[in-house]
Amino acid sequence: MRSSSLLLLSFLVGVCDIQGALGFRICAFNLHHFGDSKSKKSDVMQTLTRIIARCDVCLLQEVRDSKEKALPQLLDSLNRYDTDHVYDAVASERLGRSESYKEQYVFVYRTGAVTVTGEYQYPDDLPGDVDAFSREPFVVRFKAPKTVIKEFVLIPQHTTPTNTTKELDALYDVLQRVRKMWKTENVMLLGDFNADCGYLAKKNRKHVRLITERNLYWLIPDKTDTTVRAATSCAYDRIVVHGESFDRAIVPSSAKPFNFQMEYQLTEEQALEVSDHYPVEVLLKDLPKVTSNGASSLTLTGTQETANQKTTQSKFLSLFVASHLALQMLTQ
Numbered sequence: 001m002r003s004s005s006l007l008l009l010s011f012l013v014g015v016c017d018i019q020g021a022l023g024f025r026i027c028a029f030n031l032h033h034f035g036d037s038k039s040k041k042s043d044v045m046q047t048l049t050r051i052i053a054r055c056d057v058c059l060l061q062e063v064r065d066s067k068e069k070a071l072p073q074l075l076d077s078l079n080r081y082d083t084d085h086v087y088d089a090v091a092s093e094r095l096g097r098s099e100s101y102k103e104q105y106v107f108v109y110r111t112g113a114v115t116v117t118g119e120y121q122y123p124d125d126l127p128g129d130v131d132a133f134s135r136e137p138f139v140v141r142f143k144a145p146k147t148v149i150k151e152f153v154l155i156p157q158h159t160t161p162t163n164t165t166k167e168l169d170a171l172y173d174v175l176q177r178v179r180k181m182w183k184t185e186n187v188m189l190l191g192d193f194n195a196d197c198g199y200l201a202k203k204n205r206k207h208v209r210l211i212t213e214r215n216l217y218w219l220i221p222d223k224t225d226t227t228v229r230a231a232t233s234c235a236y237d238r239i240v241v242h243g244e245s246f247d248r249a250i251v252p253s254s255a256k257p258f259n260f261q262m263e264y265q266l267t268e269e270q271a272l273e274v275s276d277h278y279p280v281e282v283l284l285k286d287l288p289k290v291t292s293n294g295a296s297s298l299t300l301t302g303t304q305e306t307a308n309q310k311t312t313q314s315k316f317l318s319l320f321v322a323s324h325l326a327l328q329m330l331t332q
C-alpha cells in the first residue's frame, strides 16, 4: 500500500511539473527603492535580471530612478542575459504626493510575446473622491496572441500603507472606468497592495469593494507570505482578476510568490539587498498550437522550447508507466 501511495504521489508531482513548464507568466515585483545605488551592485542586478527574465510581463514597483539610468541598465542586462527574447518597457511618470518622494510603475515585457495597445494614466479625478491615490494607477493594455485570453489590461497599484483600505476600495472605481473606456472585461489588478497584517484590518475588509463585489478573483490567498524577512509573514502582494472568462484563462493554482532567496540559495541578508518582497506571479493558459501535420500540441514559453518538449514527452511516458504500476498494485 505504501509503495502504491508513493507512486501516486510521484504521478501528482509529475503533473504539477508539467503545468509549471507551460503558460504565459505575469509577475508583479516591488523592487524596494530601485535606483542609482542598487544599480551599482552587480550581484543585486544579476539576481533582479534572473527574476525578471522568468516573466513574459513584469510589473516593477518602487522604481525611484531620478537619474534615469538604473532602468535602462536593467533592460540592457536583461537583453544580454536572455538572448532568446527581446525585452522592452513602458513606464509611468514619477508619481507621489510629495516632491521629495516619488515612484514609477514600470512594465517590462517580451516584445515577441506581447504588444502594448493602450496606456492610460488614471487622472484620479472622480467627483467626490478626488486624489484618492498617492500613486495613481498607470494602466496598460496588452495584446498577447499566443494566450487563450488574447488581450488583457493590467491595473498596477502600490498602496500607501496607512491608506490601504481607502486606496484598495478606490481601485474598484478605476476598474469600472477602464472596463467602460476600453469595452473589455479582461482586467487584472496587481501589485504591492499592503493588503494584510497591520495595514488591512479584518474589520475594514467589508468596506473594500475590491473584496466584497462579485466577479473578482483574489488569486494570492490571505495566508501567503510575500515578504522576504523570516520574522514577517504577510500577503502584501496580490493578483486579482476580473471576470469569469479571465479566471478560466488562468492555469489553476499557478498564482504564487516566487521565493528567490530559496531558489537562488541566498542568505536573508543577500536577499534583502535585492528586495524585502518576493515577486508574485501567475500563468495564463497558452493557445493550443496546431502543427503542420494537423495535430494539436501545446505551445511552450521558455528559453528552450524543444528541450522542454522532450522533457514533457518523457514525463508523460514516466507518468504513464507510474500510473499503470500504481493501478496494478491497487487492484492486486
Ligand SMILES: *[C@@H]1O[C@H](CO)[C@@H](O)[C@H](O)[C@H]1NC(C)=O
Residues within 6 Å of the ligand: 097, 131, 132, 133, 134, 160, 162, 163, 166
Ligand atoms: C491618505 O489619504 C488622504 C485622503 O485621500 C490624503 O489626504 C493623505 O495625504 C493620505 N496619506 C498619505 C500618507 O498619503
